[in-house]
Amino acid sequence: MQSFDFVRPSSVAEAVAALGAEDAQPLSGGQTLLPSMKQRLAAPAVLVSLSGIAEMQGLRREGDSLVIGGATTHATVARAARTDFPALAELAGNIGDPAVRNRGTIGGSLANNDPSACYPAAALATGATIVTDRRQIAADDFFQGLFTTALEEGEIVTAVRLPIPQRANYQKFIQPASRFALVGVFVASYAGGVRVAVTGASGDGVFRWTEAEAALSDRFAADAVTGLTVEAEGMIGDLHGTPAYRANLVRVLTGRAVAAAG
Secondary structure, three states, X not given: OOOOEEEOOOOHHHHHHHOOOOOEEEEOOOOOHHHHHHOOOOXXXXXXXXXXXXXXXXXXXXXXXXXXXXXXXXXXXXXXXXXXXXXXXXXXXXXXXXXXXXHOXXXXXXXXXXXXXXXXXXXXXXXXXXXXXXXXXXXXXHEOOOOOEOOOOOOOEEEEEEEOOOEEXXXXXXXXXXXXXXXXXXXXXXXXXXXXXXXXXXXXXXXXXXXXXXXXXXXXXXXXXXXXXXXXXXXXXXXXXXXXXXXXXXXXHHHHHHHXXX
16 A cells, blocks of 8 residues: 555535545545555545544434435444334445444445445435535436446535335345345335335446336335346346346345335
């Protein structure tokens, strides 16, 4: 790992100013960035830590939405969201191991947009709004492919606003070594219809399964997706599973999520 300067601002404004330095990069939980630096895949000259910014911490209920600060850890979400959004709390409680859950943050996960991360599925399935220091971005516009988002250089995810569904569940087929999702499916039911988001399956990252959404909006039952098929083309194929295997898992896990959501 190469040498770097470390800055720990106490406000979003201070963080934005610090990120104006040459080769500066925000540091949230560091669960992806720090290993990349150790392998010399990333070499920022300045790390701007977001962990000391109080306004980016914690959860609060605002009407029918749950607003979570971008620097809030997975462990905090797992504890604090149990009452208002139990499906999200369960998702957060099954990310990685205790060390990852106590350091990793929801904002860092969304900004990184790993193709097998869990939070992108929750954000996309709920039609969340990603709040940054500059603007608000709908989840449907935020995720733009493998490790790619709508964020501009130096833009910070300060919060995420998730509409609380009437019913929801997240089913995750865990890859045992990494505890990432081999496939994960988040189903969220609202008065206006059902949204289904899939992570871990596609080489392009998180996506919505619109055929399942239509079927489940018509009839919210596990067997409503039994006759549907997911195309294997474009799915990830590796030593853990073929594209066809992952495509089948999408359908199976969607049915399980619907059954668990009630």
